[in-house]
Amino acid sequence: xxxxxxxxxxxxxxxxxxxxxxxxxxxxxxxxxxxxxxxxxxxxxxxxxxxxxxxxxxxxxxxxxxxxxxxxxxxxxxxxxxxxxxxxxxxxxxxxxxxxxxxxxxxxxxxxxxxxxxxxxxxxxxxxxxxxxxxxxxxxxxxxxxxxxxxxxxxxxxxxxxxxxxxxxxxxxxxxxxxxxxxxxxxxxxxxxxxxxxxxxxxxxxxxxxxxxxxxxxxxxxxxxxxxxxxxxxxxxxxxxxxxxxxxxxxxxxxxxxxxxxxxxxxxxxxxxxxxxxxxxxxxxxxxxxxxxxxxxxxxxxxxxxxxxxxxxxxxxxxxxxxxxxxxxxxxx
Amino acid sequence: xxxxxxxxxxxxxxxxxxxxxxxxxxxxxxxxxxxxxxxxxxxxxxxxxxxxxxxxxxxxxxxxxxxxxxxxxxxxxxxxxxxxxxxxxxxxxxxxxxxxxxxxxxxxxxxxxxxxxxxxxxxxxxxxxxxxxxxxxxxxxxxxxxxxxxxxxxxxxxxxxxxxxxxxxxxxxxxxxxxxxxxxxxxxxxxxxxxxxxxxxxxxxxxxxxxxxxxxxxxxxxxxxxxxxxxxxxxxxxxxxxxxxxxxxxxxxxxxxxxxxxxxxxxxxxxxxxxxxxxxxxxxxxxxxxxxxxxxxxxxxxxxxxxxxxxxxxxxxxxxxxxxxxxxxxxxxxxxxxxxxxxxxxxxxxxxxxxxxxxxxxxxxxxxxxxxxxxxxxxxxxxxxxxxxxxxxxx
Numbered sequence: 001x002x003x004x005x006x007x008x009x010x011x012x013x014x015x016x017x018x019x020x021x022x023x024x025x026x027x028x029x030x031x032x033x034x035x036x037x038x039x040x041x042x043x044x045x046x047x048x049x050x051x052x053x054x055x056x057x058x059x060x061x062x063x064x065x066x067x068x069x070x071x072x073x074x075x076x077x078x079x080x081x082x083x084x085x086x087x088x089x090x091x092x093x094x095x096x097x098x099x100x101x102x103x104x105x106x107x108x109x110x111x112x113x114x115x116x117x118x119x120x121x122x123x124x125x126x127x128x129x130x131x132x133x134x135x136x137x138x139x140x141x142x143x144x145x146x147x148x149x150x151x152x153x154x155x156x157x158x159x160x161x162x163x164x165x166x167x168x169x170x171x172x173x174x175x176x177x178x179x180x181x182x183x184x185x186x187x188x189x190x191x192x193x194x195x196x197x198x199x200x201x202x203x204x205x206x207x208x209x210x211x212x213x214x215x216x217x218x219x220x221x222x223x224x225x226x227x228x229x230x231x232x233x234x235x236x237x238x239x240x241x242x243x244x245x246x247x248x249x250x251x252x253x254x255x256x257x258x259x260x261x262x263x264x265x266x267x268x269x270x271x272x273x274x275x276x277x278x279x280x281x282x283x284x285x286x287x288x289x290x291x292x293x294x295x296x297x298x299x300x301x302x303x304x305x306x307x308x309x310x311x312x313x314x315x316x317x318x319x320x321x322x323x324x325x326x327x328x329x330x331x332x333x
Numbered sequence: 334x335x336x337x338x339x340x341x342x343x344x345x346x347x348x349x350x351x352x353x354x355x356x357x358x359x360x361x362x363x364x365x366x367x368x369x370x371x372x373x374x375x376x377x378x379x380x381x382x383x384x385x386x387x388x389x390x391x392x393x394x395x396x397x398x399x400x401x402x403x404x405x406x407x408x409x410x411x412x413x414x415x416x417x418x419x420x421x422x423x424x425x426x427x428x429x430x431x432x433x434x435x436x437x438x439x440x441x442x443x444x445x446x447x448x449x450x451x452x453x454x455x456x457x458x459x460x461x462x463x464x465x466x467x468x469x470x471x472x473x474x475x476x477x478x479x480x481x482x483x484x485x486x487x488x489x490x491x492x493x494x495x496x497x498x499x500x501x502x503x504x505x506x507x508x509x510x511x512x513x514x515x516x517x518x519x520x521x522x523x524x525x526x527x528x529x530x531x532x533x534x535x536x537x538x539x540x541x542x543x544x545x546x547x548x549x550x551x552x553x554x555x556x557x558x559x560x561x562x563x564x565x566x567x568x569x570x571x572x573x574x575x576x577x578x579x580x581x582x583x584x585x586x587x588x589x590x591x592x593x594x595x596x597x598x599x600x601x602x603x604x605x606x607x608x609x610x611x612x613x614x615x616x617x618x619x620x621x622x623x624x625x626x627x628x629x630x631x632x633x634x635x636x637x638x639x640x641x642x643x644x645x646x647x648x649x650x651x652x653x654x655x656x657x658x659x660x661x662x663x664x665x666x667x668x669x670x671x672x673x674x675x676x677x678x679x680x681x682x683x684x685x686x687x688x689x690x691x692x693x694x695x696x697x698x699x700x701x702x703x704x705x706x707x708x709x710x711x712x713x714x715x716x717x718x719x720x721x722x723x724x725x726x727x728x
Binding site for chain 2 (some may be wrong): 048049050070071073074076077078080081082083084085086088089093097098100101102103129145149
């Protein structure tokens with residue numbers, strides 16, 4: 001459905017997207033996972049014909065995003081990070097306005113507007129101005145707006161950013177539903193690991209404008225751990241340095257990290273790992289309060305691949321760029 | 334993508350913009366208040382001719398007479414009769430030009446009339462009697478007014494005098510008028526009835542408000558949508574990029590014309606401005622003016638990253654334009670380099686053409702220069718603006 005080849009975007013010398021190549025299959029949910037400023041939004045904007053690539057090409061449904069941009073636009077829907085809604089117009093007026101831009105005949109448009117509003121339980125607000133809506137309602141509007149033209153491909157840029165947990169779940173469920181029922185191909189960007197994990201069939205991990213790894217969530221996790229991996233979280237109130245050294249000395253251990261005064265996170269391999277570790281700490285007279293057997297998370301994957309934690313990276317990046325030579329010319333998006 | 338679809342899309346966008354505008358109560362109030370303020374302000378600052386009353390004028394009679402006959406006293410009597418009827422002036426006596434100048438400097442007089450020493454003798458010997466009007470250069474509006482008013486008064490008095498003289502020769506009044514004044518001065522002056530400075534100003538203000546409205550409104554509207562993110566919603570739809578500018582322009586144009594109409598209504602009802610020409614031509618000119626401006630607005634919009642920059646850019650351009658385009662001050666009184674700047678500003682031609690239509694009742698043939706300049710300007714600017722805008726939209 002989507003073929004991206006060497007897609008590159010430079011803003012005044014700053015490379016936002018660096019030779020990105022990937023394919024997205026029909027009716028797949030594809031996630032771009034990465035910290036803020038990694039280039040996710042720029043990729044989405046190029047694919048949705050809003051930004052012209054500096055180099056490289058991409059095709060959507062066989063149409064070139066630069067040369068056949070209007071063909072591409074017929075096929076796609078965009079849920080942008082910013083709300084695409086006019087606050088002074090009512091929900092219905094907003095949808096009708098955007099629907100008209102797609103030349104949808106009036107009766108069909110009215111019918112579709114009502115359907116979509118019903119789908120996200122906003123029917124009774126259809127004559128209220130969008131400006132009076134809560135953030136959750138606005139985001140639901142933002143999503144259905146992108147569905148007016150029944151897109152084959154739907155782009156979602158941070159669709160749950162700034163939503164409360166309940167609205168987040170609602171929006172995620174809705175995205176799954178669209179994908180299942182309409183067979184819509186979905187590309188979404190997120191910096192939230194669990195979101196990518198829950199929604200996406202395949203995930204591309206993106207950092208510094210490059211896609212480092214691309215696979216299914218399960219395969220990505222195997223990448224860090226291998227098949228016989230064990231990840232343990234131990235709570236030991238009387239934790240000592242000696243215990244940590246004792247654990248590290250074991251053969252099956254890959255890494256041990258101390259999370260705080262009483263918590264240890266242990267990566268290990270081999271079938272016997274669990275017993276061996278417990279025996280070892282017991283021998284050191286450790287009092288074990290709790291044991292958690294963890295599956296590796298995408299967080300671990302990200303850490304493994306980029307060598308940094310997502311949150312750290314996002315925080316560091318902003319001051320780093322402020323001092324850069326292109327500060328004044330830097331474009332945020 | 335057919336032209337028809339593009340037009341229909343742009344109408345949708347214009348309609349949406351106007352809906353937003355009309356739902357913004359505060360904005361709407363300001364939209365209406367702005368021309369009202371502008372109009373009343375300018376209207377009261379610049380006095381109209383009819384409002385001249387009790388202007389103190391120093392009168393110097395240096396006439397030595399001819400024998401015991403003094404033509405000047407007849408003249409002064411006539412002047413006083415005129416004054417009694419209109420209450421225009423307050424005449425004070427002065428002895429010579431220097432005293433008049435002093436009076437003007439101290440502010441005791443706003444102008445002066447000097448009857449020359451050989452006034453009577455010249456008239457008696459069949460020459461013209463000289464009357465000098467002294468004006469206060471520090472107050473150009475007032476001095477122009479006094480000059481115009483007094484000039485007209487003297488002209489009329491002269492005609493009356495001449496008629497009497499000729500009648501004395503035994504010819505009837507109508508023929509005598511033809512003898513002494515073969516050309517009717519009023520007709521060549523082109524404006525009939527009362528003419529005020531406001532008549533000069535009103536068309537300019539109208540042109541300026543409409544232009545300003547479109548020029549500041551367009552970049553603000555587009556960059557605002559870009560900032561909020563809604564522009565992406567339009568851009569991601571399969572519509573021609575031009576439909577966006579066209580739609581926005583239509584909406585701003587409607588807004589500008591609304592203000593223009595308001596100004597016209599105020600000018601007519603409150604300040605007695607009369608529209609001599611075709612009112613439809615007035616609006617056609619305004620539309621043409623907008624067309625000539627829009628390109629410039631679009632180019633600036635494309636360069637401006639955010640709304641703030643866009644508005645600042647527009648203000649920077651609008652201000653010199655306001656003063657250099659002859660809206661408030663006649664271009665002729667500017668130094669040559671400013672005159673040449675004003676010749677490249679489209680507003681100059683819009684204001685000029687509007688003035689010709691509204692004040693002089695001119696028709697299309699009389700406006701060939703202005704019309705062609707505006708059309709050329711508009712076409713060139715649009716030709717530059719379209720590709721620049723298209724590029725800017727897909728950065």
